[in-house]
Every structure is written in C-alpha cells, then in structure tokens.
Amino acid sequence: MRLVSVGGVGLAILLLAGCGKNKASEGPQQGPQGANGALPVEVLALKPGEVRDAQEYLGQVLSRTSVELRPQVAGSVQAIRVKPGERVKQGQVLLVVDARQQRADLRAAEAQRASALANREFARSTSERAAQLLKEGLMSRQDYDQAVAQAASAEASARAAEAQSQAQQVQLGYHEVSAPFAGVVGDIPVNVGDYVTPEMAVTSVDQSQALEVSVQVPVESAARIEVGRTVVELLDTEGEPNVSAPVFFVAPTPTGNTQLVEVKAAFENTTGLRSGQFVRARVVYQTRQALLLPTYAVSRLGSQAFAFTVIPGDGGTVVQRQPVTLGQIEGNAYELVGGLEEGTRVAVSGVQLLRDGQPVQPKPATPRGSQETGVGGASDAGQ
Missing domain, CATH: 1.10.287 (Helix Hairpins)
Incomplete structure (x- = not known):
C-alpha cells in the first residue's frame, strides 16, 4: 500500500509540471499585440492635396540672343584673339582678317x-x-x-x-569680327592663315543669361496648353524641378517629320545651363485639388486596390477593408478617385498584416522613413 501511494504522488507531480509548462508556452504568443489582441497601427485622416496632370519630355535649351558670325570681307585669318567657350564683352574683337x-x-x-x-x-x-x-x-x-x-x-x-x-x-x-553683345563664344572652326569669305561662319556668340527651352509635344496635348499659364519645368538628375517658367509660344502647326508641336518657355539661367543642351522637361498641363492616399496605405488583391479604414467596433477600434479607385501617382501618394471621402481615417502601417474586422490600436502617423516604424505617414494623423 505504501508503494502504490508513492507512485500516485509521483504521477501527480509529473502532471502538474506538464500543465505548468503548457501555461508558460502560452504566455509569449501575444507578440506585438496588446492585451486585448489589438494590433498597433499608424493612422491618418484623408485630406485634399495638389495633383498635377503633367508629362515629361526631352527638351533643348536655346539662347534667346544667339548669333552666327561671318566676316564681311574675304581674306586670310591674321589673328584669333579668343578661345571657344570664352566669355566676351560687347564690341570685343574675336578674329582679324588680313x-x-x-x-x-x-x-x-x-x-x-x-x-x-x-x-x-x-x-x-x-x-x-x-x-x-x-x-x-x-x-x-x-x-x-x-x-x-x-x-x-x-x-x-x-x-x-x-x-x-x-x-x-x-x-x-570689316576686317575685324567683333562680338555684337556680351556672351559666350562658340566653336571656332578656322585657324590662322585660313582663307575666309563672307559666306563662311567663323564662330558664334550666345547670351547665356536669358534662355528658353524648346519641347516637342503631341498635337492633342498642345491643344491643352495655355500661353502664359501652362508651366514647363526643367528637372535635375533626381527628377526634381530646378527651373519653372510659363509657356510663351506654341507653334501653330506641327513639324512635318514628327507631327509634334513645338512649345517654348523662357527663363533666367541661374543653374549654369548651356545653349544647345538637352534636358529633361516636364509640362504641367493642369493643377487641381484631390484626395491623396499614400502608396504605402494601399493593398491589392488581384487588380483591385484596397485601403483599411479605421472605425469603431463592438469591442473597440477595428479596421475595415474598403475597395478604392486610384488615379495617377503624385509623389508618394495616389490620387483617390473613388471609394473614400475626405476625413476618413486609414491605416498606413502594417497594412500587409491587417485583416478585415481586426482590432487595432490607432496612433498618429509619423513621417515616412522614421526609425520607429520604417513607413510613416502624414502629420495630421487621426487618433
């Protein structure tokens, strides 16, 4: 009888140890969720922002004051007093004919x-x-x-x-070829001793302060351009505009070869551009106000885009998956064409972890790229 009793006590100890181990393994499973199983998410309220209907093209910078110089007499080149690319003053002698x-x-x-x-x-x-x-x-x-x-x-x-x-x-x-205005000397294709005639171009002078950009756009796009209002932007290597100027000229007819319409905008050269240089140019056809939805707040199922709205639920705050219609991208946001209204609060973090009806703990969105979340949002987040 004593042996049986000892065995029963040992068995009970083993069972209790097993139960304790199971309870210990259940505790850490909550992970990042709160005590009630709610997932912390960043939230912002939708508001209107500027959306631009724009298109990027290849443009060419042209000097508004440019001249090709030819001697007015025939003869041998006696002296060349400047170098290509040199800045000269008005009236300065560039080349002398014997x-x-x-x-x-x-x-x-x-x-x-x-x-x-x-x-x-x-x-x-x-x-x-x-x-x-x-x-x-x-x-x-x-x-x-x-x-x-x-x-x-x-x-x-x-x-x-x-x-x-x-x-x-x-x-x-006439035996002296002089600069008609201050500017930059172009190429000089002749040498001392060469025979030149009035029909031969010996150099050029470009005024680099006042420049214009020439852009070729499709005919249907040219019809949307308003002189004095439509803006042309010149972009840097990172795609950011460093020059912005209104259109002052739209060609009345397209070119015969490409059937494109030339558009020009004039600007002051403050960025060191050179006449003849090719640049990235963006024509802003229209600017309007529209709701913006951050790209990182969008999830997709097939071809349908969704956003998670934050709404009150039975046991607290939950998210609801809402289909949305998106337009063009403006920076890090989509133009919201349909599906949500202004002021609607949407989740902008942990979107891939959310499910329809999931409890969440909303908090203000932080700037995108912050160390706290790695995604961020906007400064006007909902609570």
Whole structure:
C-alpha cells in the first residue's frame, strides 16, 4: 500500500509540471499585440492635396540672343584673339582678317582727300578775289563765273574725297569680327592663315543669361496648353524641378517629320545651363485639388486596390477593408478617385498584416522613413 501511494504522488507531480509548462508556452504568443489582441497601427485622416496632370519630355535649351558670325570681307585669318567657350564683352574683337591691302587703299584715299581739300581752299580764295575784282570792275563777269564754278567743283571733289576716305575706314573695320553683345563664344572652326569669305561662319556668340527651352509635344496635348499659364519645368538628375517658367509660344502647326508641336518657355539661367543642351522637361498641363492616399496605405488583391479604414467596433477600434479607385501617382501618394471621402481615417502601417474586422490600436502617423516604424505617414494623423 505504501508503494502504490508513492507512485500516485509521483504521477501527480509529473502532471502538474506538464500543465505548468503548457501555461508558460502560452504566455509569449501575444507578440506585438496588446492585451486585448489589438494590433498597433499608424493612422491618418484623408485630406485634399495638389495633383498635377503633367508629362515629361526631352527638351533643348536655346539662347534667346544667339548669333552666327561671318566676316564681311574675304581674306586670310591674321589673328584669333579668343578661345571657344570664352566669355566676351560687347564690341570685343574675336578674329582679324588680313587688312594690309585695305590699309593701303585707305592711305591712298587719305592722300586724295588731302589734295581735294587743298584744291577746295585754293578755289575758295580765288572765288573771293574774283568777287572783289568784279566789284571794282577789274574782272569780267565771265571770268568771275568761271572762278565760282571752279570753287564749286573743288568743293564737290573735296566732299567726294572725304566720303571715299570714310568708306575706306569703314571697310577697314570689316576686317575685324567683333562680338555684337556680351556672351559666350562658340566653336571656332578656322585657324590662322585660313582663307575666309563672307559666306563662311567663323564662330558664334550666345547670351547665356536669358534662355528658353524648346519641347516637342503631341498635337492633342498642345491643344491643352495655355500661353502664359501652362508651366514647363526643367528637372535635375533626381527628377526634381530646378527651373519653372510659363509657356510663351506654341507653334501653330506641327513639324512635318514628327507631327509634334513645338512649345517654348523662357527663363533666367541661374543653374549654369548651356545653349544647345538637352534636358529633361516636364509640362504641367493642369493643377487641381484631390484626395491623396499614400502608396504605402494601399493593398491589392488581384487588380483591385484596397485601403483599411479605421472605425469603431463592438469591442473597440477595428479596421475595415474598403475597395478604392486610384488615379495617377503624385509623389508618394495616389490620387483617390473613388471609394473614400475626405476625413476618413486609414491605416498606413502594417497594412500587409491587417485583416478585415481586426482590432487595432490607432496612433498618429509619423513621417515616412522614421526609425520607429520604417513607413510613416502624414502629420495630421487621426487618433
């Protein structure tokens, strides 16, 4: 009897130990859930935001003041006084064409001018003496008229010589190719000693402060552009706009090859862009207000998109899966076309863990990428 009693006591101890072990294993299963099984989630209230109907294109930067320079005389290049890409001032000499023959012609014209001026002075004095002699009766009227005519002829010859001299001086100036305005020198495809003609472009000058961007858009899109209101943005390497300017020109007809319409916008160059450079350009056709739903608040089942709204339940706060209709993406949010209304509270964290009707513990959404959640939301979260 004593042996049986001891065995029963041992069996009871083993059973109690097993029960304790089972209870110990049940305790930690709650994980991140609260005491009532509710899952902590971040919540925000939907509100309107700016949505832009925009499209990105390849644009080209053009100088609003650009000129291709050609010499006005033919001859050999005597000197090149600038380098490609150099900034120059208005009137600065860029290139010189050999002007030795022109200088010789100018000296000859100056000599003729000096001779004509001397003849004019002599003829004037002769005419004055003839007038005095005629008055005193010492010269005939015919001789006097001849002296006056010679004076007039000498005056005309002197004026012609002066004009010829001035023309030669102007012609000499044509042997210097100067900058018509301040800007940046382009390529110089000629060298010292090369023979150039007035039909040959020797360089160019671009004014880089006032630029414009040219964008080719489809015909149907061009019909939506409003001059002075539609905006063109130039994007940096990260896709962020660094220049924004209104459209000032829309071509009346599309180009024959591509059937695209040219659109232009002018801007001040504050970012170091260069004329002729290709850039990423975004045309903002329309800006409107619409509800925005963060992309990280969206779950999908097949082709249907859902959001989890936070609503009161029988035993506390629960989430309800709500189908939504989404539009275009604006930043990190979808345009909400249908399914939810302004002010509706939606869960923005742990979306993949949520189930319809699941109890939750709502808390304000933190900025996306925070160390606390890794997803974040908006600053106007619901409670």
